[in-house]
């Protein structure tokens with residue numbers, strides 16, 4: 018085990034663990050969306066899990082840094098919070114906030130993060146843009162809510178890990194990026210019905226079983 022210091026407290030972590038995992042395992046919360054416990058290759062796409070490490074010029078994403086003995090880490094500096102709040106506000110500026118009609122209400126990573134960072138769920142001064150269509154109903158057993166999706170990629174990653182080749186992928190680019198299904202011709206209905214790991218891993222309410230409200 019390695020010993021490192023986070024926010025003035027000594028914690029222990031196994032060699033090879035990422036800093037994010039080490040902190041989360043020690044009940045030190047760092048906002049994150051794209052990290053999946055147990056899957057090593059992180060997309061590092063959400064840009065939320067910043068920390069400051071003594072000796073480093075700028076904040077770094079904690080999901081990409083392996084723990085080292087004697088690291089001195091701060092999770093709560095003004096620079097870290099500024100970056101996290103900016104990333105969260107950008108996500109919310111393209112998000113349809115309608116919590117009371119959302120299956121993720123009260124178990125939603127965005128709600129948790131907004132509360133933790135003291136950022137309002139409504140986008141404030143940033144322009145609010147939403148995508149069309151709001152719901153993709155093309156999959157036989159799942160509906161995809163475009164404007165709830167935070168593009169974390171977790172659904173794609175778990176599908177790939179479980180099936181060897183994913184049934185879902187990202188499509189389009191930039192603001193128009195969405196999660197997309199590879200058609201509905203295969204035996205997706207049966208295989209997806211028995212799996213639904215993508216629904217379970219989604220940190221928001223973007224993937225919903227058709228039978229759900």
Ligand code: SF4
Pocket residue numbers: 112113114115116117119120121122123125126127128138165221222223
């Ligand atoms: S995904 Fe979260 S923040 Fe968005 S509407 Fe659902 S509960 Fe609210």
Ligand code: SF4
Pocket residue numbers: 165166167168169170171172173196215218219220221223224
């Ligand atoms: S559907 Fe959910 S898990 Fe998939 S990219 Fe969107 S937010 Fe992430």
Ligand code: FES
Pocket residue numbers: 048049050051052060061062063064065066078079080081
């Ligand atoms: S959890 Fe580190 S960039 Fe998303």
